[in-house]
Amino acid sequence: MYLKLAWLNLWRNKRRTIIAITSVFYAVVLSVFMTSLQMGTMNQMVANVAGAYSGYIQVHQKGYWDDQSLDNSMPTNSTLANTIKQAPDVDESVPRLQSFALASSGNATKGVMLTGIDPVKERKLVNLEPKIIQGKYFGSDSEQSVILASGLADYLKLKTNDTIVFLGQGFHGSSAAGKYIIKGIIKLVSPDLNKSMVFMPLKTAQTLFSTPDMLSSYAIVIKDVDGIDKTLAYLKKNMDTSKYEVMDWKQMSPELDQAVKGKMASGSIIEGVLYMIVAFGIFGTILMMTTERTYEFGVLVAIGMNRRRLALVTALESLFMSFLGVVIGYVASMALVLYFVHYPIHMTGALAKSYEQFGLAPYIYTAFQFSIFYNQAIIVFVISVLICLYPLSKILKLKPVEAMHGE
Amino acid sequence: MLLKIAWRNIWRKKTRSLIIIFAVTMGIWAGLFICSFMGGFINEMMDESINHTFSHIQIHNPLFKGNNEIQYTIKEPQKVLAALENNPDVKAATLRNVAFGMTASPSTASGTKIVGINPEQENKVTDFKIFIKQGTYFEGNKRNGVLVGQKLADKLHIKMHSKIVLTFAGPDGNIVSGAFRVIGIYKTSNAQSDLANVFVNSDDFNAMLGNDTTFHEIAMVLKDADKVDTVNAAMKKQFPTLKVESWKELSPETVTLNDYIAFILWILMGVFMLGLGFAIVNTMLMAVMERTRELGMLMAIGLNKSRTFGMIMIETITLTFVGCPFGIGLSYLTVAYFGKHGISLAAFAKGMENFGMSSMVYPFLKENVYWQIAIMVFCTALLAAIYPSIRAIRLKPAEAIHKI
Numbered sequence: 001m002y003l004k005l006a007w008l009n010l011w012r013n014k015r016r017t018i019i020a021i022t023s024v025f026y027a028v029v030l031s032v033f034m035t036s037l038q039m040g041t042m043n044q045m046v047a048n049v050a051g052a053y054s055g056y057i058q059v060h061q062k063g064y065w066d067d068q069s070l071d072n073s074m075p076t077n078s079t080l081a082n083t084i085k086q087a088p089d090v091d092e093s094v095p096r097l098q099s100f101a102l103a104s105s106g107n108a109t110k111g112v113m114l115t116g117i118d119p120v121k122e123r124k125l126v127n128l129e130p131k132i133i134q135g136k137y138f139g140s141d142s143e144q145s146v147i148l149a150s151g152l153a154d155y156l157k158l159k160t161n162d163t164i165v166f167l168g169q170g171f172h173g174s175s176a177a178g179k180y181i182i183k184g185i186i187k188l189v190s191p192d193l194n195k196s197m198v199f200m201p202l203k204t205a206q207t208l209f210s211t212p213d214m215l216s217s218y219a220i221v222i223k224d225v226d227g228i229d230k231t232l233a234y235l236k237k238n239m240d241t242s243k244y245e246v247m248d249w250k251q252m253s254p255e256l257d258q259a260v261k262g263k264m265a266s267g268s269i270i271e272g273v274l275y276m277i278v279a280f281g282i283f284g285t286i287l288m289m290t291t292e293r294t295y296e297f298g299v300l301v302a303i304g305m306n307r308r309r310l311a312l313v314t315a316l317e318s319l320f321m322s323f324l325g326v327v328i329g330y331v332a333s334m335a336l337v338l339y340f341v342h343y344p345i346h347m348t349g350a351l352a353k354s355y356e357q358f359g360l361a362p363y364i365y366t367a368f369q370f371s372i373f374y375n376q377a378i379i380v381f382v383i384s385v386l387i388c389l390y391p392l393s394k395i396l397k398l399k400p401v402e403a404m405h406g407e
Numbered sequence: 408m409l410l411k412i413a414w415r416n417i418w419r420k421k422t423r424s425l426i427i428i429f430a431v432t433m434g435i436w437a438g439l440f441i442c443s444f445m446g447g448f449i450n451e452m453m454d455e456s457i458n459h460t461f462s463h464i465q466i467h468n469p470l471f472k473g474n475n476e477i478q479y480t481i482k483e484p485q486k487v488l489a490a491l492e493n494n495p496d497v498k499a500a501t502l503r504n505v506a507f508g509m510t511a512s513p514s515t516a517s518g519t520k521i522v523g524i525n526p527e528q529e530n531k532v533t534d535f536k537i538f539i540k541q542g543t544y545f546e547g548n549k550r551n552g553v554l555v556g557q558k559l560a561d562k563l564h565i566k567m568h569s570k571i572v573l574t575f576a577g578p579d580g581n582i583v584s585g586a587f588r589v590i591g592i593y594k595t596s597n598a599q600s601d602l603a604n605v606f607v608n609s610d611d612f613n614a615m616l617g618n619d620t621t622f623h624e625i626a627m628v629l630k631d632a633d634k635v636d637t638v639n640a641a642m643k644k645q646f647p648t649l650k651v652e653s654w655k656e657l658s659p660e661t662v663t664l665n666d667y668i669a670f671i672l673w674i675l676m677g678v679f680m681l682g683l684g685f686a687i688v689n690t691m692l693m694a695v696m697e698r699t700r701e702l703g704m705l706m707a708i709g710l711n712k713s714r715t716f717g718m719i720m721i722e723t724i725t726l727t728f729v730g731c732p733f734g735i736g737l738s739y740l741t742v743a744y745f746g747k748h749g750i751s752l753a754a755f756a757k758g759m760e761n762f763g764m765s766s767m768v769y770p771f772l773k774e775n776v777y778w779q780i781a782i783m784v785f786c787t788a789l790l791a792a793i794y795p796s797i798r799a800i801r802l803k804p805a806e807a808i809h810k811i
Contacts, residue, residue: 019692026685034678041671100518107580111509111518154472192599255598265752266444266768270675273437274682280433281686284426288693291422345674351666354659364674 006316016289017321023285024325024384027278032333032376034274038267039367042260043225048360049256050249055125055219056228058252059084062245070099070171073214084218087234089227092124094219097205101168103198105156112152114198116205124221128186128199135160135184142203145183151195153185160185170210178208189358226369283387290391297395298403311395318388326381330373340366409714413721423694428730431788434683435734438676438780443742443770445672449665450771456661458534461654462626463635469650471623477506478578481649484622491627496638499531500627504612508575510605512563520604521573523612532628541567542591551611552590556601560592567592577616585615680783684791691795702799703807712800719799723792731781745770
């Protein structure tokens with residue numbers, strides 16, 4: 001019966017109820033939007049760094065990461081390749097062979113980082129083709145050609161169709177020496193990488209370093225960034241961990257991980273401040289509502305309604321209003337975030353230009369994650385329930401005669 | 408007279424007024440606090456970038472592209488240095504040699520940038536000294552001492568006092584090398600740069616080349632960081648044969664990050680102002696509902712619609728005015744306190760210190776931000792007051808009086 005009473009009370013005075021519900025609604029929508037923006041910018045930060053070169057997850061021979069020499073490369077293993085392919089959310093596993101070498105042309109010599117790539121699969125990670133400023137991309141995975149970064153090409157004074165010589169140390173101390181044609185020149189965003197990167201088809205690199213069918217790493221491209229833990233767990237369970245190691249970007253770039261955590265920390269502080277403001281909005285509304293109904297409460301208590309029962313009914317009314325506000329807010333905020341996922345906020349002016357120069361998309365993204373909506377809804381619900389304790393305490397202390405006189 | 412009525416109304420209903428004043432105070436405090444927080448963050452970043460790496464302005468030979476052109480030195484470096492030291496805007500300047508070569512230990516070798524510095528001068532320009540984790544920053548004048556990064560020391564399997572060999576190609580193409588002893592190990596927040604940079608005394612660098620006047624780089628700090636652009640432009644004219652660049656040209660990434668954070672801040676402020684706006688609208692709406700009888704009576708005895716509207720608007724504006732100084736005062740105190748003691752993020756990001764990233768944020772605000780935020784809050788409150796005021800004048804006096 002109390003439920004019915006509470007419900008009817010709500011709709012007796014539609015305007016008041018709607019105002020109260022909207023204060024909770026605004027609280028949910030704003031806090032969801034802000035949290036989703038923060039998540040979005042953090043994901044973007046990781047994507048720009050990890051997603052662009054190293055990949056979110058890498059698989060190597062055990063011990064490779066600490067000592068990145070060719071002697072620690074792993075033979076291509078179809079079981080391993082299959083395990084990786086079958087892991088959840090894996091889009092592609094990109095094989096690579098990497099080593100330091102000396103590049104030489106004419107009188108100039110420079111140390112470079114030589115990476116053997118699978119031209120097809122590598123498109124999903126370091127997509128070289130759109131970065132080509134001279135020449136062409138690889139046509140096969142065994143042609144005797146290389147693609148150079150433009151800073152390096154400038155230093156060695158080389159163009160496409162020129163010849164370049166590499167000298168280095170191969171597998172188990174063998175010498176590596178080879179002569180190759182420059183098929184293309186690319187421009188990399190990072191000035192340091194642009195002065196030292198060389199890409200070669202995988203089989204050609206394997207021949208150069210005397211590492212037939214061997215790889216330094218599998219870099220894994222993931223379909224859904226939020227599922228990275230599942231993928232990692234699957235791989236750890238199904239791989240031979242005595243022979244191989246699997247690492248995520250947090251282990252490969254702990255500095256980035258800490259930077260993200262630091263950003264999350266400052267984000268929490270900002271969220272806390274927002275909660276204070278929206279809690280105020282709810283409190284102001286409830287306070288006014290209580291004051292407005294003081295007369296009504298006074299009358300009820302005067303004609304005999306038990307104070308506790310009145311408090312109960314009012315509590316139920318508050319619960320209903322908070323609940324409705326949170327539910328409607330939940331749905332509306334999902335729609336809002338979804339809108340921004342499809343139409344992200346565009347950066348303005350100089351910022352947009354510099355982002356484009358860095359090869360990054362000049363947008364701010366929102367993250368559409370169910371946990372965000374869920375958590376924010378719960379927090380706001382708890383806040384509004386706590387605030388609704390105020391009217392209850394007022395009712396319990398009510399003096400009917402004063403209440404009915406006051407204005 | 409409207410003012411008098413509005414003022415008396417406010418103090419008649421203390422609870423309601425206090426809520427709005429409080430909301431405005433909170434809104435201003437929140438906005439300023441967040442701005443100061445971000446301001447502190449940006450300062451940290453710029454500090455790192457400028458004080459540790461780029462300094463304010465650098466000068467090179469125009470053909471020096473940072474790609475191993477050891478032959479492209481600065482002509483008459485001592486003359487340029489003297490001119491800089493006489494420049495009233497320059498706090499300190501230092502000369503450096505730069506070469507790209509190999510650093511080798513008994514077990515491995517690695518490609519590195521070898522930088523020759525004058526430790527005393529260098530210390531006036533950068534605060535690199537704070538990154539030294541073991542050993543000293545060239546104290547004691549030992550010959551052929553070298554400073555290596557922790558990551559490089561790990562890779563080469565060397566430690567303090569280990570002997571390593573530095574090799575690079577001289578300006579005439581001949582390979583020069585020298586044996587050096589590790590006299591210090593440093594660690595910065597950038598592991599890649601720790602791996603790639605080793606530091607020696609300029610005198611030892613030039614001794615390897617048999618020439619004591621080659622220098623590739625001049626780095627300087629200014630007395631007033633805000634004057635970077637004007638000083639940069641002036642120096643470009645002063646040294647037309649040399650390449651003069653400010654940190655903004657050397658590290659466009661830092662400028663971008665700066666702009667990015669400012670952009671995000673705008674969005675955050677927008678969200679906060681919306682929150683504040685809704686808080687005020689809802690509270691005032693409820694207030695109008697609560698005062699229905701009073702407003703009805705006022706309108707019945709002759710307060711016309713425009714005056715009613717005005718009355719409520721003035722009440723809101725006055726409340727906001729009262730809240731402003733409290734908000735600004737509170738923020739000023741908060742920023743002053745935390746600006747000194749810092750806010751610790753360590754609880755959330757335990758490892759930050761390990762990477763040379765400060766886990767303390769020191770909030771910071773420029774004076775004009777106070778006014779900007781105060782005006783934003785004021786406008787928000789004004790806009791928020793419009794809707795409730797409109798609702799107030801829509802009341803029908805006869806009905807309103809009879810409301811119970």
